[in-house]
Amino acid sequence: MTQNVFTLEISGLNVSSHSGTRVLDNISLQVEPGEVRALVGESGAGKSMIGRAVLGTLPPILDKSSGHIILNGKDLSLLSERKRREWVAHNAALIPQDPLSALNPVRRVGAQIITPLVRIHSWSKREAEDRCLSLLDQVKIRDPKRVLKSYPHELSGGMRQRILIAAAFANRPPLIVADEPTTALDVTVQKEILKIVRLLQEDTGTAVLFVTHDMGVVAQVSQTLTVLFGGRVLEDSKTHDVFTRDASHPYTQALIRSTPDYHSAGGKFVPVPDNVIATLHAQMRERLS
Amino acid sequence: MIIRSFLARFFSTLVTLFGVAVVVFVLVRIAPGNPIAMMLPPGATEEDVARLRALYGFDKTLIEQFFVWLGNVIYGDFGTSITMRLPVSELVLQRLPATLELSIMALVIALVLGGSLAVFGARFRGRAQEVGVDISTGAALSVPDFLWGLLLILAFGVAWPVLHISGRVDPHMDVDLTTNFYFFEGLLLGDFALVSSVLSHMLMPALALGLPLAAMIAQLLKQSLKEQLDQDYVNLARVRGHGETHVILSEALRNAALPTLTLIGVQFAFLIGGTVIVERLFAYEGLGNMAIDAVINRDLPLIQGIVLLFAVLFIAINLTVDLTYSLLNPKLRHD
Numbered sequence: 354m355t356q357n358v359f360t361l362e363i364s365g366l367n368v369s370s371h372s373g374t375r376v377l378d379n380i381s382l383q384v385e386p387g388e389v390r391a392l393v394g395e396s397g398a399g400k401s402m403i404g405r406a407v408l409g410t411l412p413p414i415l416d417k418s419s420g421h422i423i424l425n426g427k428d429l430s431l432l433s434e435r436k437r438r439e440w441v442a443h444n445a446a447l448i449p450q451d452p453l454s455a456l457n458p459v460r461r462v463g464a465q466i467i468t469p470l471v472r473i474h475s476w477s478k479r480e481a482e483d484r485c486l487s488l489l490d491q492v493k494i495r496d497p498k499r500v501l502k503s504y505p506h507e508l509s510g511g512m513r514q515r516i517l518i519a520a521a522f523a524n525r526p527p528l529i530v531a532d533e534p535t536t537a538l539d540v541t542v543q544k545e546i547l548k549i550v551r552l553l554q555e556d557t558g559t560a561v562l563f564v565t566h567d568m569g570v571v572a573q574v575s576q577t578l579t580v581l582f583g584g585r586v587l588e589d590s591k592t593h594d595v596f597t598r599d600a601s602h603p604y605t606q607a608l609i610r611s612t613p614d615y616h617s618a619g620g621k622f623v624p625v626p627d628n629v630i631a632t633l634h635a636q637m638r639e640r641l642s
Numbered sequence: 643m644i645i646r647s648f649l650a651r652f653f654s655t656l657v658t659l660f661g662v663a664v665v666v667f668v669l670v671r672i673a674p675g676n677p678i679a680m681m682l683p684p685g686a687t688e689e690d691v692a693r694l695r696a697l698y699g700f701d702k703t704l705i706e707q708f709f710v711w712l713g714n715v716i717y718g719d720f721g722t723s724i725t726m727r728l729p730v731s732e733l734v735l736q737r738l739p740a741t742l743e744l745s746i747m748a749l750v751i752a753l754v755l756g757g758s759l760a761v762f763g764a765r766f767r768g769r770a771q772e773v774g775v776d777i778s779t780g781a782a783l784s785v786p787d788f789l790w791g792l793l794l795i796l797a798f799g800v801a802w803p804v805l806h807i808s809g810r811v812d813p814h815m816d817v818d819l820t821t822n823f824y825f826f827e828g829l830l831l832g833d834f835a836l837v838s839s840v841l842s843h844m845l846m847p848a849l850a851l852g853l854p855l856a857a858m859i860a861q862l863l864k865q866s867l868k869e870q871l872d873q874d875y876v877n878l879a880r881v882r883g884h885g886e887t888h889v890i891l892s893e894a895l896r897n898a899a900l901p902t903l904t905l906i907g908v909q910f911a912f913l914i915g916g917t918v919i920v921e922r923l924f925a926y927e928g929l930g931n932m933a934i935d936a937v938i939n940r941d942l943p944l945i946q947g948i949v950l951l952f953a954v955l956f957i958a959i960n961l962t963v964d965l966t967y968s969l970l971n972p973k974l975r976h977d
């Protein structure tokens with residue numbers, strides 16, 4: 354295997370439907386080992402689609418794609434369908450957005466998080482169970498043994514999300530895609546969950562592609578960020594720079610100012626100005642025509 | 643909790659059965675036609691008629707007749723068939739296995755065929771294969787069971803005669819079994835000559851009954867599968883390296899089966915109702931065929947016995963569906 358500096362390297366990625374609608378347009382981005390990269394942008398910008406393209410779970414009607422996705426040293430577009438699935442299963446995991454629909458309602462929690470470890474990573478049942486128990490403990494789930502025997506509907510949303518996070522980190526994959534893992538939860542739980550993700554991330558050294566539309570979350574979890582608009586990359590920089598310098602793209606600045614947390618000292622909330630949005634839409638129309 | 647819901651169920655079942663008994667009894671009596679007149683040879687005297695009426699209890703009032711009949715039914719005595727002069731319970735139980743085997747075969751065909759079509763259509767959703775499933779199930783649904791029977795007879799009885807179009811088993815075959823479940827007992831005993839003869843008689847009526855249900859199952863199950871396939875838990879399974887077919891069969895199917903199960907419960911009851919005509923069409927010696935004869939001959943005790951048995955079957959089906967439903971759905975298991 355060639356030694357590659359990036360855990361994930363996307364270059365020139367296009368995704369469109371067979372009717373020709375383009376949802377991702379020439380996307381390029383890299384994630385280094387152990388790096389947390391935030392993907393931000395308004396609803397419909399294509400954040401989730403990037404994650405789904407990497408993981409191979411694009412909706413069937415978005416069947417046209419080109420470009421390269423190199424995951425942990427292998428170009429996914431060069432692999433057969435089967436080999437690609439296996440490679441992704443070994444090298445990446447997903448923390449989904451909605452914990453309520455992310456566990457199969459008719460199967461016990463334990464079976465859902467232990468079986469993949471045994472099947473994909475050929476751990477022994479004992480080993481997998483021990484690892485899950487200690488991880489559940491780490492994500493602050495009380496009585497993990499009972500939880501493993503429960504059905505999803507017996508657990509709260511926050512608990513389910515913690516279980517899903519533990520499951521994603523269980524085999525220490527090089528990359529985790531976290532698609533708005535806190536959006537479906539209420540604010541107090543959100544803080545907890547973010548803390549847990551950061552804790553496990555530092556503990557395992559896993560790189561994370563963190564999808565969010567909340568600049569407050571970006572500031573808390575990420576080292577780098579990619580700003581998307583209309584399926585295109587608007588800006589790609591260090592999180593620290595974006596929050597301290599004024600040199601970034603006006604849309605990014607506007608996103609920062611529109612975060613309730615940002616001006617909490619001054620108590621002033623500024624939505625993204627209409628003229629910034631208007632300019633971007635005009636550019637997008639130009640591009641499409 | 644479980645005991646209470648069981649008791650509630652038991653009593654509602656009793657009430658249902660009582661209701662069915664009343665309705666059957668009344669309907670059968672107000673229907674035109676005189677069974678006694680049909681039994682007697684021409685030239686019978688008034689006394690003969692009166693004697694027979696007394697013998698079958700027709701000289702009492704309706705209410706009296708009902709309670710006499712109900713009292714006997716509770717002790718398992720359904721009266722004597724007017725035309726066949728044999729106890730109704732004996733006649734009915736003798737025919738029941740044939741109808742049960744036919745209905746179960748039809749149900750299995752519907753489940754296997756409908757289920758596979760649904761999985762196939764969902765696997766290739768949005769593509770030509772799914773359109774193919776939609777068109778064929780739409781067509782299958784628009785043809786009722788007896789018409790399917792005629793079409794099948796034309797195809798496999800006339801044009802390409804590979805199956806038998808009438809009866810339940812080869813008449814030359816001497817059947818020596820303890821029960822009337824020819825198919826199941828034959829299978830158990832390993833009597834494959836018998837089993838294949840039974841199959842070649844049963845296949846067409848079972849297909850006629852099962853095809854419309856198969857189409858219904860295919861449509862509903864495919865729709866619910868497609869809904870499940872957009873859920874995050876399915877995506878998670880995909881990320882864990884499972885192919886689409888595996889994801890459908892081992893993750894989505896059980897969840898998608900729940901709404902379909904309710905449909906199957908209702909439709910299977912209809913299917914058993916459908917045996918009346920289809921059995922007639924194929925001269926299949928089951929309950930349905932017997933029911934038509936009983937109606938034609940105004941054989942009141944026999945009609946009552948058959949209808950009551952159908953009612954019990956319907957209730958049993960509902961119970962089975964509810965049990966399966968709570969087995970498949972952990973949310974219902976504890977409360």
Ligand SMILES: Nc1ncnc2c1ncn2[C@@H]1O[C@H](COP(=O)(O)OP(=O)(O)OP(=O)(O)O)[C@@H](O)[C@H]1O
Pocket residue numbers: 370376394395396397398399400401402403412414415566
């Ligand atoms: N199942 C789908 N089929 C076809 N197009 C889709 C589908 N899901 C999303 N899209 C399109 O892809 C584009 C990007 O969607 P995506 O889900 O990546 O947005 P997002 O940035 O994640 O937004 P959100 O914050 O709402 O999750 C959108 O314009 C949307 O219309």
Ligand SMILES: [Mg+2]
Pocket residue numbers: 400401402532
């Ligand atoms: Mg999204």
